[in-house]
Amino acid sequence: MLFCVPLGPAYAADPLVDKVCGLLQQPSVVSGRFEQTRELSGFPKPVNSRGRFLVAKDRGVIWQTEAPFASTLRLTRGEILQKAGDTVTMRMSADKEPAVRAINGVMFALLSGDIAQLEQRFSVTGKVEGNRWALSLVPREASLAQVVTKIELNGQKFVEAVDMLDPNGDRTRIRLLDTVAANALGKAEAAQFE
Amino acid sequence: MSNLPLRPPAQVAVSWLSESGWRRAAVLWLLLVLAACAHLAWLGVVERPRPDSDVMALLPQDDRDPVAEAAFARMAASAERRVVVMIGAANAAAARKAADAYLAGLAGVAAEVRHRVDGGDLAAWRGFLAPYRGGLLSEQGRALLALNADQRADHALARLYSPASGGGLAWREDPLGLFADWLMDQASGQRVRTVDGRLWVSAEGREWAVVLLNLKDGAFSLDAQQALVDHLDAGRRRARAAQADVEILTAGIAPIAAAVAAEARNEFSAIGIGSTLGVILLVFLVFRRPGALVLSVLPLLVGTLCAVSATWLVFERVHVLTLVFGASLIGVGVDYGVHFLASGIGEQPFDPKRRRDQLNPGLWLAMVTTVLAYVALALAPFPGLRQMALFSGCGLVAAWLTVMLWFPYLQRRATHGTGVGEWMGHLRAIWPSFGRGKLGGLMMLITFAVLAAGLARIEVQDDVRALQSAPAALLAEQMRVATLAGVPSPAQFFVVQGASPEAVLQAQEALAPRLAARVADGTLSGYELLARHIPSAARQAADCAMLKAAYEAPVWRARIADTTGIDAASLSSPLACKPLAFDAWLANAVSEPFRSLWLGRIGEQYAGVVLLKGVHGAAALGRLQSLGEGIPGVSWVDKPGRISSVIARYRGLMSGVIVLGYLASFWLLWRRYGRETWRAVVPTLLASLLAAAALGIAGLPFQLFAVLGLFIVLGMGIDYGIFLLEHPRSDDGKPWLAVTLSAFSTLLSFGLLALSHTPALRVFGLVCLVGVGSSWLLAPAFARRGVQ
Numbered sequence: 001m002l003f004c005v006p007l008g009p010a011y012a013a014d015p016l017v018d019k020v021c022g023l024l025q026q027p028s029v030v031s032g033r034f035e036q037t038r039e040l041s042g043f044p045k046p047v048n049s050r051g052r053f054l055v056a057k058d059r060g061v062i063w064q065t066e067a068p069f070a071s072t073l074r075l076t077r078g079e080i081l082q083k084a085g086d087t088v089t090m091r092m093s094a095d096k097e098p099a100v101r102a103i104n105g106v107m108f109a110l111l112s113g114d115i116a117q118l119e120q121r122f123s124v125t126g127k128v129e130g131n132r133w134a135l136s137l138v139p140r141e142a143s144l145a146q147v148v149t150k151i152e153l154n155g156q157k158f159v160e161a162v163d164m165l166d167p168n169g170d171r172t173r174i175r176l177l178d179t180v181a182a183n184a185l186g187k188a189e190a191a192q193f194e
Numbered sequence: 195m196s197n198l199p200l201r202p203p204a205q206v207a208v209s210w211l212s213e214s215g216w217r218r219a220a221v222l223w224l225l226l227v228l229a230a231c232a233h234l235a236w237l238g239v240v241e242r243p244r245p246d247s248d249v250m251a252l253l254p255q256d257d258r259d260p261v262a263e264a265a266f267a268r269m270a271a272s273a274e275r276r277v278v279v280m281i282g283a284a285n286a287a288a289a290r291k292a293a294d295a296y297l298a299g300l301a302g303v304a305a306e307v308r309h310r311v312d313g314g315d316l317a318a319w320r321g322f323l324a325p326y327r328g329g330l331l332s333e334q335g336r337a338l339l340a341l342n343a344d345q346r347a348d349h350a351l352a353r354l355y356s357p358a359s360g361g362g363l364a365w366r367e368d369p370l371g372l373f374a375d376w377l378m379d380q381a382s383g384q385r386v387r388t389v390d391g392r393l394w395v396s397a398e399g400r401e402w403a404v405v406l407l408n409l410k411d412g413a414f415s416l417d418a419q420q421a422l423v424d425h426l427d428a429g430r431r432r433a434r435a436a437q438a439d440v441e442i443l444t445a446g447i448a449p450i451a452a453a454v455a456a457e458a459r460n461e462f463s464a465i466g467i468g469s470t471l472g473v474i475l476l477v478f479l480v481f482r483r484p485g486a487l488v489l490s491v492l493p494l495l496v497g498t499l500c501a502v503s504a505t506w507l508v509f510e511r512v513h514v515l516t517l518v519f520g521a522s523l524i525g526v527g528v529d530y531g532v533h534f535l536a537s538g539i540g541e542q543p544f545d546p547k548r549r550r551d552q553l554n555p556g557l558w559l560a561m562v563t564t565v566l567a568y569v570a571l572a573l574a575p576f577p578g579l580r581q582m583a584l585f586s587g588c589g590l591v592a593a594w595l596t597v598m599l600w601f602p603y604l605q606r607r608a609t610h611g612t613g614v615g616e617w618m619g620h621l622r623a624i625w626p627s628f629g630r631g632k633l634g635g636l637m638m639l640i641t642f643a644v645l646a647a648g649l650a651r652i653e654v655q656d657d658v659r660a661l662q663s664a665p666a667a668l669l670a671e672q673m674r675v676a677t678l679a680g681v682p683s684p685a686q687f688f689v690v691q692g693a694s695p696e697a698v699l700q701a702q703e704a705l706a707p708r709l710a711a712r713v714a715d716g717t718l719s720g721y722e723l724l725a726r727h728i729p730s731a732a733r734q735a736a737d738c739a740m741l742k743a744a745y746e747a748p749v750w751r752a753r754i755a756d757t758t759g760i761d762a763a764s765l766s767s768p769l770a771c772k773p774l775a776f777d778a779w780l781a782n783a784v785s786e787p788f789r790s791l792w793l794g795r796i797g798e799q800y801a802g803v804v805l806l807k808g809v810h811g812a813a814a815l816g817r818l819q820s821l822g823e824g825i826p827g828v829s830w831v832d833k834p835g836r837i838s839s840v841i842a843r844y845r846g847l848m849s850g851v852i853v854l855g856y857l858a859s860f861w862l863l864w865r866r867y868g869r870e871t872w873r874a875v876v877p878t879l880l881a882s883l884l885a886a887a888a889l890g891i892a893g894l895p896f897q898l899f900a901v902l903g904l905f906i907v908l909g910m911g912i913d914y915g916i917f918l919l920e921h922p923r924s925d926d927g928k929p930w931l932a933v934t935l936s937a938f939s940t941l942l943s944f945g946l947l948a949l950s951h952t953p954a955l956r957v958f959g960l961v962c963l964v965g966v967g968s969s970w971l972l973a974p975a976f977a978r979r980g981v982q
Contacts, residue, residue, distance in 0.1 A: 038354070040365050041366070042367075043758065044760065047354060047355065047758065063356070065355045069355060071355060082349075082353070083352070084348030084349060085348065089338075089349035090349065090353075102389065107357070142391055164357070168364045170365070172357055174357060
């Protein structure tokens with residue numbers, strides 16, 4: 001229950017969060033496949049992609065799109081790095097841009113199911129039926145609401161689906177599949193963070 | 195009764211005026227003093243002026259570059275009102291809690307308090323800027339456009355599939371994310387960010403909430419200072435109560451000014467009270483008559499009163515340092531009265547009017563040489579020095595007039611000597627001669643040893659920052675906030691001027707790459723200029739053209755269309771390439787955080803400032819000052835550096851004036867004393883050198899205020915010589931008693947200044963202490979021996 005230690009006294013007593021935390025498994029490393037559908041304003045049809053994801057506590061997130069276009073997004077404590085193939089097309093350092101930490105924190109929490117962390121930034125509503133849970137997140141702060149209007153996520157032992165709505169109407173649906181847990185990064189996995 | 199021998203007067207007494215003339219002069223003087231009293235009463239009851247405590251107010255107006263001066267004045271005015279508070283804790287939640295408690299403590303403070311940024315503002319700013327995005331490119335964006343079309347398409351497509359690319363515009367409005375880059379770049383280099391809507395800094399492993407205060411009153415209003423300090427203390431207490439491990443840093447001119455003013459006030463009363471009590475005790479020990487006590491204090495009172503009145507008549511504002519300096523005047527103002535009274539000890543027959551005529555030439559000469567030394571101070575164009583010169587010159591003349599005009603009528607009974615007085619006076623007869631006998635030899639040995647040890651170690655210091663007395667702890671806190679929050683220096687910056695705002699922006703754009711190179715080599719940590727937030731129209735047009743060309747590239751179009759199915763031609767159509775006009779930007783709320791960088795119209799020119807962060811040391815300043823060379827309209831402003839150079843100039847100039855002072859004194863004395871004149875001048879000269887040597891030994895710098903001290907030593911030392919020359923017989927103890935009383939009262943007042951926390955006053959005090967002290971020791975050692 002690593003991630004369910006209440007961080008702020010103001011939100012600690014929410015029974016819903018406690019329940020969801022009880023259902024979620026939260027090991028050090030989670031990895032699996034994803035399928036993503038983005039509905040973008042001005043686009044005739046949704047933009048689909050799929051690939052692999054890797055979430056490691058204390059390291060960050062690797063979001064590796066395989067199709068239709070090979071690119072990697074790496075979120076670590078210190079930076080956001082985007083690669084198209086082997087070319088770095090964007091590098092944003094947290095030293096220069098502190099918002100990087102907030103973005104990475106939210107992405108990490110979403111994919112790993114760190115509900116307590118999310119509750120710091122979002123007001124959380126939802127329901128629990130058996131082993132299945134569904135939550136709806138609305139940003140507490142106006143600055144975050146600039147980036148995301150609403151997030152819905154659901155799952156059982158792991159987060160299984162994330163649905164994000166942008167203020168400009170774009171919608172991103174992510175399904176996380178074949179999720180496996182591990183206590184430590186494998187050698188190849190660890191290399192991806194280097 | 196006195197055992198001092200009674201002698202006929204040394205000089206034949208010639209009265210300046212008829213007795214009725216003296217009487218009329220006394221009445222006239224009384225009327226003037228009453229007028230000064232009325233003026234003071236009016237000041238005290240109606241005007242209630244407050245003395246300045248800003249050290250900068252003591253410095254000359256440097257008016258050679260009006261735009262640079264206006265820029266500095268503008269910067270100083272806004273910096274003066276700003277207070278930055280940082281509330282730090284181990285984690286964000288704790289810092290938030292402490293900050294909320296702190297803000298509760300600030301309730302009711304006379305300032306605009308800011309600690310949050312409303313998200314609505316951000317949306318409005320974005321909405322305002324978005325139509326102009328084609329011309330708003332960050333350095334990173336420009337680098338992206340420099341890539342080939344294939345690489346650009348890679349980047350755009352990677353963004354398309356990235357789940358974390360939200361926050362900018364919709365993808366098809368800005369596929370490369372250039373506008374998001376631009377927005378982000380607006381804040382880059384800013385250490386204070388918006389986190390959860392709050393102004394925030396993450397640094398040194400701590401989380402800091404930032405609270406900005408913009409004071410309604412300036413930093414130097416004493417009432418406002420006190421109210422502010424009370425509020426800040428209340429905030430600090432509440433934050434500590436809410437969060438025990440909170441760290442609170444405060445930076446701003448007002449809290450420092452409050453501390454300096456409080457110290458100046460304490461010193462003013464401590465030095466004033468201390469020297470007054472010391473002088474009273476001394477006079478009482480010698481004369482043991484309440485009447486004599488009242489009389490000896492009277493010239494001092496009248497002198498101070500007239501000095502304050504005259505200073506406030508001539509200058510609209512009077513500086514606290516002028517008043518501290520005025521407290522020193524006490525020692526000098528009491529001299530003439532003490533000399534008058536000491537000369538009358540055991541006088542037979544008791545005739546103060548005759549005594550006035552006897553003492554008149556010596557006292558006149560003594561007063562004139564001293565006042566001359568002070569008036570010479572006013573040669574320097576430092577308002578503070580002029581105030582001090584006027585204050586002390588008026589005080590001395592008034593004290594002298596009081597003695598000459600009033601004492602003959604006020605002293606009703608003869609003064610009787612006391613044992614202490616006799617003993618003091620008797621010392622003159624047994625005083626060693628310089629270089630003769632055991633004691634005289636020892637005196638010479640010590641004198642030359644001190645000179646040899648000290649003069650070589652003298653270090654000249656003209657840095658204006660070394661004259662300031664702000665508490666070191668507060669300054670260190672200031673520096674930490676400047677580093678943590680990235681506050682630019684208000685003292686050194688570039689001013690960029692041009693015939694139009696566009697010309698200013700273009701010049702800034704030419705300067706920016708040079709600054710970036712200095713950031714890269716570590717000379718500075720960052721800079722702020724307007725052109726980063728509102729590029730020149732020329733730069734916007736060029737950037738937008740470059741962007742349009744990038745969107746037209748066939749490879750780009752093909753790849754976007756293949757992957758997304760949308761027509762890539764439609765991407766460039768919303769780009770109107772209409773530049774964002776400077777005036778429109780300035781009028782919109784979006785420019786609010788950057789408006790302080792714009793000075794507007796000054797005379798025929800428009801001007802903006804370029805602020806620098808993290809500049810440390812003279813070497814860094816040296817590398818920066820020539821950075822604008824070759825770019826029209828760019829000038830470097832380094833106010834402290836400039837003032838320091840002015841101080842250096844005047845220290846040199848005034849050292850020359852001292853030499854002139856010695857020559858003038860020599861000439862004035864020569865006319866009366868002829869070949870004996872050296873007996874008054876040489877000991878004073880030696881005393882001045884000893885005072886300078888003492889600075890070297892004490893490790894204090896020789897600076898402008900040391901030169902001021904030497905002026906005092908010149909004025910007083912020559913006086914002692916005059917008193918002794920007027921009464922050349924070494925067994926005549928009365929003039930020596932007067933000199934001793936005067937010297938000790940002077941040492942009491944000036945000696946206390948050596949305890950001041952203001953470096954300038956400490957140096958001044960030490961010079962006076964050693965200089966006047968050794969004048970007193972050396973004057974009789976150079977006096978003529980014998981009783982003829």
